[in-house]
Amino acid sequence: MSEPRIVDYADLESLVGEDVGVSDWVTIDQDRVNLFADATGDHQWIHIDVERATKEMGGPIAHGFLTLSLLPMLSPMVLKVTGTSRSINYGSNKVRFTNMVKVGSRIRLHQKCLSIEPKSGGKQMINEVKIEIEGEERPAMVAENISLIFS
Numbered sequence: 001m002s003e004p005r006i007v008d009y010a011d012l013e014s015l016v017g018e019d020v021g022v023s024d025w026v027t028i029d030q031d032r033v034n035l036f037a038d039a040t041g042d043h044q045w046i047h048i049d050v051e052r053a054t055k056e057m058g059g060p061i062a063h064g065f066l067t068l069s070l071l072p073m074l075s076p077m078v079l080k081v082t083g084t085s086r087s088i089n090y091g092s093n094k095v096r097f098t099n100m101v102k103v104g105s106r107i108r109l110h111q112k113c114l115s116i117e118p119k120s121g122g123k124q125m126i127n128e129v130k131i132e133i134e135g136e137e138r139p140a141m142v143a144e145n146i147s148l149i150f151s
Contacts, residue, residue, distance in 0.1 A: 001024050001077075002023075002024055002077070004021070004076060004077055004078055004079050004080045005020055005021050005078065005079050005080070006079075006080045006081075006082060007079065007080075007081055007082070008081070008082045008083045009081055009082065009083035009084050009123070009149065009151045010083060010151075012081065012116045012123055012125065012149065013116045015079075015113035015116065015125075016113055016114070016115060016116055017112075017113065017114075018112065018113050019110075019111075019112050020078055020079050020111040020112060020113055020127070021078045021079065021110075021111060022078065022108050022109065022110045022111070022132075023074040023075075023077035023078050023108045023109040024077050024108065025106040025107070025108045025134060026070070026073075026074065026106065026107055026108065027104070027105070027106050028062050028066075028101050028102075028103060028104070028105050028106070028107060029103065029104065030050060030060065030103050032062075032066070033047050033048065033060065033062050033063065033066065033103055034048055036062075036063055036065075036066040036069070037063070040063070040065065042063055042065075046060060046061055047060055047061060047062065047063055048060065050103075058102070059102050059103055059104070060102070060103045061100040061101060061102055061103065062100075062101040062102075062103060062105075064097035064141065066101075067097065067101055067107070067131050067140050067141045068092070068095060068141060068143070070107070070109075070131070071089075071109065071129060071145055072089065074108070074109035074131075075109065075111070075145075077109070078109055078111045079111065081149055083151055084149055084150060084151060085150050085151060086149075086150050087147055087148070087149045087150070088147065088148045088149075088150075089145075089146075089147060090124065090146040090147055090148045091146045092143045092144060092145050092146065093126075093143065093144035093146065094142070094143060094144050095141065095142075095143040096141065096142050096143065097140065097141050098138050098139055098140065098141065098142055099133060099136055099138040099139060099140045100140070101131075101133060101140045105133050105134065105136075106133070106134040107131050107132060107133055107134070107140060108131070108132050108134075109129060109130070109131060109132075110129070110130040110131075110132050110139075111127050111128070111129050111130075112127060112128040113125065113126075113127055114126045114127060114128055114144065119148060120148060121150065122148050122149050122150035122151070123148070123149050123150075124146060124147070124148055124149075125146070125147045125148075125149055126144050126145070126146050127144070127145050127147075128142070128143075128144055129141075129142070129143050129144070129145045130142050
């Protein structure tokens, strides 16, 4: 497992425009897809019917929102901010699912810092996030992820 980049809260602005880094690879297995389907009620066959999905499309694919929901797990693998009391997911801009994640694929987060601005007594950090698929040219997802970070 690789170590995250470590930056102190006071130095966050130094990241603007920087390619912050990438997470470790994570395998998307059928169990994870099935658990997400149960949690969200999205039991569309393309995700959970392995036999039909294999016959009709070469195999099941992960939910797009499953891919998005992995940001809180993957982000700490890329960046650790010290000198903070809390960090809050504030939202996302321009979320696009640009490629299918086939079950069995490995994905990782690639993060670039777009901006750091004062907000609500803390700092708002906007990152360009890409979920890359091992062996694929097009990423699975591209978005701007917004966090509020407090000292």
